[in-house]
Amino acid sequence: MISALLVMAGIAIVLGAVLGYAAIKFRVEGNPLVDKIDAVLPQTQCGQCGFPGCKPYATAIAAEEADINCCPPGGEEGIRKLAELLNKEFKPFGDNAKPKPKSVAYIDENTCIGCTLCIQACPVDAIVGAAKQMHTIIAADCTGCELCLAPCPVDCIAMNPIEETLSVWKWKYPVYALSPTP
Amino acid sequence: MTQLYHFHGGVHPPTHKNQSTRSPIATPPLPSKLVIPFHQHVGSMAKPLVQAGDYVFKGQLIGMPEDGLSSAIHASTSGTITEIGMQVVAHASGLPDLCATLIPDGNEAWIERERHNPITLPIDEIRHILRLAGIVGLGGAVFPSDAKLRGGKHHVRTIVLNGAECEPYITCDDMLMRQRARDIVRGGDIIRRVLGADEVLIGIEDNKPQAIAMMQEACVDRSSMRVIAVPTLYPGGGAKQLIRVLTGIEVAAGVRSTDKGVQCFNVATAYSIYRAVAFSEPLLSRIVTVTGNVQKPQNFEVLIGTPVDELVAWAGGKPDTTHHIMGGPMMGVALPNDQVSVVKACNCIIAASDALFPPAPPAMPCIRCTRCAEVCPQELQPQDLYWFAKSKNFGKAQEFHLFDCIECGACSYVCPSHIPLVQYYRFAKSEIWARDNDKKAADQARERHEFREYRIEREKQEKADKLAAKEKAALAAKQAAPVSDDAQQKIQAAMALAKQQAITPKNVSDLTPQQQAEIADIEARRANSQARAQSDAGT
Ligand code: SF4
Ligand code: SF4
Ligand code: SF4
Numbered sequence: 052m053i054s055a056l057l058v059m060a061g062i063a064i065v066l067g068a069v070l071g072y073a074a075i076k077f078r079v080e081g082n083p084l085v086d087k088i089d090a091v092l093p094q095t096q097c098g099q100c101g102f103p104g105c106k107p108y109a110t111a112i113a114a115e116e117a118d119i120n121c122c123p124p125g126g127e128e129g130i131r132k133l134a135e136l137l138n139k140e141f142k143p144f145g146d147n148a149k150p151k152p153k154s155v156a157y158i159d160e161n162t163c164i165g166c167t168l169c170i171q172a173c174p175v176d177a178i179v180g181a182a183k184q185m186h187t188i189i190a191a192d193c194t195g196c197e198l199c200l201a202p203c204p205v206d207c208i209a210m211n212p213i214e215e216t217l218s219v220w221k222w223k224y225p226v227y228a229l230s231p232t233p
Numbered sequence: 234m235t236q237l238y239h240f241h242g243g244v245h246p247p248t249h250k251n252q253s254t255r256s257p258i259a260t261p262p263l264p265s266k267l268v269i270p271f272h273q274h275v276g277s278m279a280k281p282l283v284q285a286g287d288y289v290f291k292g293q294l295i296g297m298p299e300d301g302l303s304s305a306i307h308a309s310t311s312g313t314i315t316e317i318g319m320q321v322v323a324h325a326s327g328l329p330d331l332c333a334t335l336i337p338d339g340n341e342a343w344i345e346r347e348r349h350n351p352i353t354l355p356i357d358e359i360r361h362i363l364r365l366a367g368i369v370g371l372g373g374a375v376f377p378s379d380a381k382l383r384g385g386k387h388h389v390r391t392i393v394l395n396g397a398e399c400e401p402y403i404t405c406d407d408m409l410m411r412q413r414a415r416d417i418v419r420g421g422d423i424i425r426r427v428l429g430a431d432e433v434l435i436g437i438e439d440n441k442p443q444a445i446a447m448m449q450e451a452c453v454d455r456s457s458m459r460v461i462a463v464p465t466l467y468p469g470g471g472a473k474q475l476i477r478v479l480t481g482i483e484v485a486a487g488v489r490s491t492d493k494g495v496q497c498f499n500v501a502t503a504y505s506i507y508r509a510v511a512f513s514e515p516l517l518s519r520i521v522t523v524t525g526n527v528q529k530p531q532n533f534e535v536l537i538g539t540p541v542d543e544l545v546a547w548a549g550g551k552p553d554t555t556h557h558i559m560g561g562p563m564m565g566v567a568l569p570n571d572q573v574s575v576v577k578a579c580n581c582i583i584a585a586s587d588a589l590f591p592p593a594p595p596a597m598p599c600i601r602c603t604r605c606a607e608v609c610p611q612e613l614q615p616q617d618l619y620w621f622a623k624s625k626n627f628g629k630a631q632e633f634h635l636f637d638c639i640e641c642g643a644c645s646y647v648c649p650s651h652i653p654l655v656q657y658y659r660f661a662k663s664e665i666w667a668r669d670n671d672k673k674a675a676d677q678a679r680e681r682h683e684f685r686e687y688r689i690e691r692e693k694q695e696k697a698d699k700l701a702a703k704e705k706a707a708l709a710a711k712q713a714a715p716v717s718d719d720a721q722q723k724i725q726a727a728m729a730l731a732k733q734q735a736i737t738p739k740n741v742s743d744l745t746p747q748q749q750a751e752i753a754d755i756e757a758r759r760a761n762s763q764a765r766a767q768s769d770a771g772t
Pocket of ligand 3: 609
């Protein structure tokens with residue numbers, strides 16, 4: 052009887068020690084919920100949600116300070132993912148936040164005066180250029196956040212919607228008549 | 234008699250193959266123009282090498298394969314390139330892609346060709362030739378053959394040559410095997426040599442007795458090669474299904490057949506491999522079955538780039554044709570219009586009419602009869618996949634192995650509710666791919682954003698450090714100067730400091746005495762020569 056108790060107590064102590072050690076060894080740095088939310092957000096860094104970037108918005112959602120329907124670039128799909136992640140009800144976009152077609156910025160290189168203001172605005176360093184030199188946008192890195200539009204003093208940046216090409220074409224959702232069961 | 238195995242499910246749709254096998258492969262006259270897309274294969278697009286106005290010879294390379302997975306594109310006949318531009322291509326999307334338009338001059342003037350002996354040619358050379366000859370899988374997958382012949386970490390023991398041709402209406406491989414069996418077998422020899430395989434199994438469905446006989450005759454003197462008749466059962470020509478039937482090897486989900494020591498090639502690919510290696514003939518034409526609503530269903534040897542409407546006209550297209558299908562009725566896609574051109578993936582053109590393909594009856598809700606699961610050759614649960622794809626529950630669809638679906642259409646074929654199941658699977662697959670890409674883009678943007686923040690932070694820090702250093706220096710100078718309240722003195726000290734900072738170039742501070750001596754030497758010489766130059770100018 053005693054020996055059984057001792058064995059059980061011994062196991063409990065060993066397991067406790069292992070758990071305690073694991074808690075220290077594998078401690079998760081930062082706030083895991085914020086990171087999880089951030090992983091769902093599209094990383095446009097556009098600030099259309101009213102926060103200065105995706106991570107701050109994620110932090111606000113985690114702290115229940117922001118709603119889940121404030122990110123237009125994420126689309127309804129994004130809201131759905133957030134709702135699933137946070138166990139909340141799906142909420143459609145409000146009137147002030149409507150998703151737009153995906154675009155990339157394009158600099159009219161004849162008008163650009165090389166002021167570098169857009170370079171400073173771009174959150175993902177997608178613009179290359181130097182003072183008094185023409186600037187250009189690396190389309191592959193541009194997230195379409197539109198943050199470079201406002202600072203440009205000569206309004207030479209335009210947003211071009213991404214055209215559908217063979218490499219990004221998708222099969223459409225099948226639409227067909229569903230006859231009701233008689 | 235070899236032991237054969239079975240795969241799960243399968244269906245028996247009416248084959249409709251007899252119409253197009255009555256006459257041998259025909260060579261049509263040169264078309265009025267050829268529209269040759271630069272992207273006809275898996276991998277990156279070939280880089281155009283020609284411009285509008287260029288004269289090209291038959292077989293001339295006009296699209297260079299890019300690095301990595303890619304393949305070459307050639308002029309299918311001699312003539313003049315009139316345009317390099319975007320044109321609608323043979324693809325379900327109906328979207329344009331980069332194409333070269335070639336007006337034939339009627340001379341069929343070949344570029345220079347060499348003959349090689351495939352038995353002695355170095356193996357690396359063979360792969361190189363195939364890459365530049367634009368040889369890709371002709372069963373429909375258009376995967377570059379040179380990449381397939383590279384061999385992985387696993388030794389390939391068995392080569393399967395796929396002559397099953399299970400899809401209704403299509404007979405191009407059948408006719409090729411009947412008429413050109415010898416060259417197919419020689420192509421099999423090359424594949425076997427390159428991959429160092431032990432045996433070649435040629436699988437042909439037993440509804441093609443003539444093709445089986447011809448192939449058997451062609452490889453009678455090869456001990457390592459066997460022709461095996463497999464039961465006619467759709468989709469027995471799927472690579473995984475044929476491998477299963479011939480070898481009993483089950484290629485599990487997400488595993489490549491090479492990991493199991495088997496590699497599968499279409500018979501037409503083997504034929505093209507031989508022609509390319511032995512005669513330097515790039516892939517300029519392929520056998521295409523033209524059938525359905527035409528007067529004379531037949532197989533043609535068609536130049537790549539031939540417009541579909543001209544091709545169908547040679548077979549006698551009937552006026553009540555509604556549209557054309559590329560591929561078979563089970564897996565094919567409707568062409569966006571009949572001006573698109575024949576590409577390497579195009580094994581069959583079916584002219585469709587309402588009589589041949591009556592519009593599908595309206596779909597009804599799924600009654601969960603599981604007939605689809607009974608016939609699915611990949612042992613999936615199509616009714617569940619349909620449910621998840623329909624409700625856009627993509628995570629669940631992937632969990633239920635959506636990507637194992639080969640889109641054979643057996644499930645839609647038997648569905649009593651006439652649900653277009655495969656369309657849902659295609660939709661779900663492309664949606665998942667797009668999402669993966671979005672995710673990658675977001676991750677990249679996050680990384681770039683974080684790096685930018687770090688960089689800005691670092692620059693700020695560096696600036697602050699510099700400022701601090703300057704202040705410190707100023708303080709030190711002030712302390713060094715004789716302590717006096719005289720403002721003049723302070724200003725002088727600051728000026729001296731500024732002067733010192735401004736004129737002392739960094740690269741001459743803290744030099745060794747020896748280096749300083751050298752510098753002094755050089756300065757002296759410079760002054761000397763300057764003085765001499767001045768005195769020269771004076772005289
Ligand atoms: S280039 Fe303009 S639109 Fe594109 S990511 Fe940078 S700031 Fe945003
Ligand atoms: S065959 Fe059609 S109705 Fe039957 S379970 Fe499959 S999808 Fe549903
Ligand atoms: S289309 Fe896909 S789900 Fe349907 S039977 Fe074929 S492999 Fe199975």
